[in-house]
């Protein structure tokens with residue numbers, strides 16, 4: 630069974646090919662690390678899957694829905710934590726949570742219990758009635774992460790999940806990502822913090838100049854890295 634299927638996906642930005650014929654599949658209950666140097670195309674790939682960037686060629690299927698012909702069903706199966714927190718300036722923290730409850734049609738009672746748990750764990754209980762401008766970057770990142778964790782989607786995309794988070798929040802987010810994967814979600818995350826991948830990721834894909842140049846089980850990548858670091 631497969632959650633996400635990309636077939637020969639090409640994305641151009643300003644007439645330049647940024648993604649060149651990307652094909653891969655993600656199984657359920659998996660965490661895949663999307664790796665590569667700055668500018669390799671990692672964020673572009675996540676944005677292409679989300680439909681924020683239009684694909685030029687190829688197809689993307691999620692849980693049996695085509696990105697173009699079944700866009701609403703496709704979109705409702707994805708949750709996303711962007712690299713830069715993107716919160717609405719006119720909504721308080723609590724109103725952001727409410728927005729997610731409504732747009733993903735979540736059970737309010739159960740979800741509010743989870744929100745309470747997240748708020749306490751991330752220590753932002755005194756911020757729930759504040760607007761994003763009153764939050765630090767790390768706090769905005771925490772709010773964005775909570776929003777994305779609320780729905781049980783087929784796919785969770787995370788761009789640099791640990792950027793700006795303190796060690797405690799990072800450990801908590803890692804535990805949450807693993808639990809989500811155990812419940813069936815396919816997770817695709819980008820990171821430069823390779824030391825955080827052990828025990829978290831199952832697979833890796835290496836992007837270079839818009840092409841997947843290597844992929845496989847994360848143990849193989851980490852073993853190669855260890856040998857390289859020792860040499």
Ligand SMILES: Nc1ncnc2c1ncn2[C@@H]1O[C@H](COP(=O)(O)OP(=O)(O)OP(=O)(O)O)[C@@H](O)[C@H]1O
Pocket residue numbers: 642643647665666667668669670671672673674
């Ligand atoms: N809006 C844009 N306009 C022009 N070029 C862009 C735009 N967005 C991305 N690019 C280019 O696309 C390429 C891939 O960028 P992308 O942000 O996907 O890289 P990345 O792998 O996520 O890098 P990083 O590790 O630095 O976050 C880069 O060459 C970048 O300059």
